[in-house]
Amino acid sequence: MVGAGPEARPAAPEPWRDPDAEPYLRLRGVTRRFGEVTAVAGIDLDIYRGELFALLGGSGSGKTTLLRMLAGFERPDSGTITLDGEDLLAMPPYERPVNMMFQSYALFPHMTVAENIAYGLRREGLPRAEIAARVAEALELVQLVGLERRRPAALSGGQRQRVALARCLVKRPKLLLLDEPLGALDKSLREATQFELVNIQERTGTTFIMVTHDQEEAMTMASRIAVMAEGRLAQVGTPAEVYEYPASRFVAAFLGTANIFEGIVRRAEGPGALVESTALDALFRSDADSPKPVGGRVFVAVRPEKMRIEKVAEAGGNGPNRLDGTVRDIAYYGDFVMYVVALPDGSVVRVSRPTETRLTELPITWNDPVAVTWPDFATVLLAQ
């Protein structure tokens, strides 16, 4: 499921890999406290021009507070924020070259679609003719031509979302902030809107920062993701980096599903390392270097879709990256099957297999003794 969205785009430049690239938005030590609670704790972040950057996190992770500081509705207690070389914190919200699409859309109920979109341009004091031309252009961009005289109450959820988007884009902001842009849409509309948002972002070249709690949304749309937890950045990277090379147990478990085991580094093996779990009486081998020295305690993360599951009788000899157990649960998702395998120590491991054939009778069933195996590259070693 993950990765099935509009991520497939022509080889995009990746300015964050270029040490000479100048970041467009620069956050340094940004901190915001609410009484005892530190909502955002000293964030340093660089975002480049033309990115679609996702702030991903659960509720209370500080992602919305961070977005509201960029819009100007919250002031950081300390830290600096610059956009295109300008100090953003020196400007009130109504002077910032930043626009926000609110989660509830916040359309003005007493104005028509066209009046809503024109609102920001009229505040700039542009001539009437130019406002009309730019409103028409924006309506075209979000495919709302013909609805300009409707009131928001007479629009569907998807149409309201487009009005909100057009109202921001028409201002030609340097930075467009999106607060849970798809949160208020129903599931069927969400996927189409994901593609459309990414298309519009690419066509206008506007830098987007979106806040979401939905990992799938972040994975499929974003150029880079910042995973947030407790007011800090747990990891920043491309969707594939964050998914395949999580920096911590938290990130591994937050994005998708991960089986996590604890072990001790026994020795380096080739370019990688061998880790032993005494609780599971098992060895894990990775082809990447361990973050801890020999003898150190590490965590091992393995994605369910990278594992194989076989009946013990059919499995080969005993080697590393193998766990034996019994099938406790089978969840049929249609496109894949998730096996929950109970291990001798009482913990479970989740293995997913695509349903490539149309077998209605699965070869492996409840209470079967099974062997779960995976290749070395699927073993991810985590320091924390």
Next chain:
Amino acid sequence: MSAPAAVASGRLVRLAVLVLPYAWLFLFFLLPFLIVAKIALSEPALGIPPYAPVLRWTEEKVLTLVLNLGNFALLAEDRFYLEAYLRSLRVAAVSALLCLLIGYPMAYAIARAPERRRHLLLVLVILPFWTSFLLRVMAWIGILQEQGVLNGLLLSLGLVREPLRLLYTEGAVYLGIVYCYLPFMVLPLYASLAKLDPVLLEAAADLGARPFRAFLTVTLPLSFPGIAAGVMLVFIPAVGEFVIPELLGGPSAQLVGRVLWVEFFQNRDWPMASALAVALLLLLVIPIALFQHLAAQRARR
């Protein structure tokens, strides 16, 4: 209960729900109005009641309808009545405007106050209702009269050399009306301002509106239903207000309420008083109905 009976009783309940408000309006608004209108169209007479019946038997045993339009003709002709009407409308309009100017910031502040303090502030707005209306108006006499509290204060501060004439002026009438009717303005305004989603103001700021511009383009238009309700709740009773002008106002400027009272109790001319009342009602109801009709039409478009 069998199914058809249940359906029938359900229909009955629905009918009752529809009929009740109309029955109420008929019984307590239309019927009294028709009685007053009937008295307005009759001729004054000596006796109890002090007017002649509209329908009566002539000596030839013919039922005749005798309508006296003279009262309404007099209302239109005599400048005294017309001036009283216009004065009442002006006083009510100015009072409603003053209430709006004072009430709007109050309602705004209450709606923006922290949740836990809002209830206390609302109770404070309603608090004066716990004292008799008449007593509160009387209290203003004590404050405003020549040896009153306010003059005493001004004199002792040396701001004036001799007591000001505050009581029995038009200013005192405005003061009384605004003071008494302010809660009726604040409450509907508060209701509509509290409903306003603060995110809309953030959106306005985000789109480049300075705070005052955001107020003019978002808060004000969205609070219009509250403004309309508040203005009506102050304006309508203020037009016919009798007690406040009687107690605080001067003798020269007669308002409709007082004229009505004089016709009714001093001149015992019930038909004339009724004609005044009917004219006052029509003068208020027709423009309001028209306004509502237009507003409904505009909302439908």
